[in-house]
Amino acid sequence: MTKIKFNLNNKEVSIESNPLRRLLDVLREDFKLIAPKEGCGQGECGACSVIIDGNLINSCCVPLGNVNAAKVITIEGLVDTKEFNILKEAYEDAGAVQCGFCTPGMIMASYALLTKNSTPNEDEIREGISGNLCRCTGYDKIIEAIKLASKRGDTVW
Numbered sequence: 312m313t314k315i316k317f318n319l320n321n322k323e324v325s326i327e328s329n330p331l332r333r334l335l336d337v338l339r340e341d342f343k344l345i346a347p348k349e350g351c352g353q354g355e356c357g358a359c360s361v362i363i364d365g366n367l368i369n370s371c372c373v374p375l376g377n378v379n380a381a382k383v384i385t386i387e388g389l390v391d392t393k394e395f396n397i398l399k400e401a402y403e404d405a406g407a408v409q410c411g412f413c414t415p416g417m418i419m420a421s422y423a424l425l426t427k428n429s430t431p432n433e434d435e436i437r438e439g440i441s442g443n444l445c446r447c448t449g450y451d452k453i454i455e456a457i458k459l460a461s462k463r464g465d466t467v468w
Contacts, residue, residue, distance in 0.1 A: 312327050312328060313327070313329070314327050315327075315328060315375055318381070319338075328341070332374065334373040347385055347386075352371050353371070353372075354369040357440075358412060358416045358444075360420055360442070361385050364381050367442070384419075389418075393464070394422060394468070397463050397467060398418050398421055402418070402460075407455065408448065417445065420443045423439070424436065437450070440453060
């Protein structure tokens with residue numbers, strides 16, 4: 312057991328745990344965050360996407376020890392932000408939400424993309440969400456949602 316300290320959703324946290332535990336399991340089991348989901352467990356689907364030190368990462372592939380002293384953001388850490396509200400409304404308006412399983416990961420990918428590139432073209436959007444799978448909605452509505460969010464958040468991103 313090792314004490315791991317990191318910033319989770321703008322709060323300093325620490326946990327005594329095996330540093331080889333998956334970050335996804337720690338977020339869900341120890342911190343009771345439900346947005347990051349187990350999809351494939353291999354870093355292929357993006358359902359477990361979080362932002363670590365500004366980079367979109369699949370939390371199912373990250374050992375807990377790797378986030379010591381890092382800044383980790385889940386969608387729960389974004390819900391009170393202007394950026395999240397812009398993304399949420401854009402996803403709703405574009406009809407980019409169906410079952411909701413992939414939505415937190417897609418929102419995280421969208422957020423990560425728009426914070427680095429506030430006016431992405433369609434190819435850049437496709438690249439930005441390429442690590443996230445959606446089996447219900449398809450990608451056209453998600454791409455439209457990101458375009459809407461980019462336009463609506465031109466002073467935020």
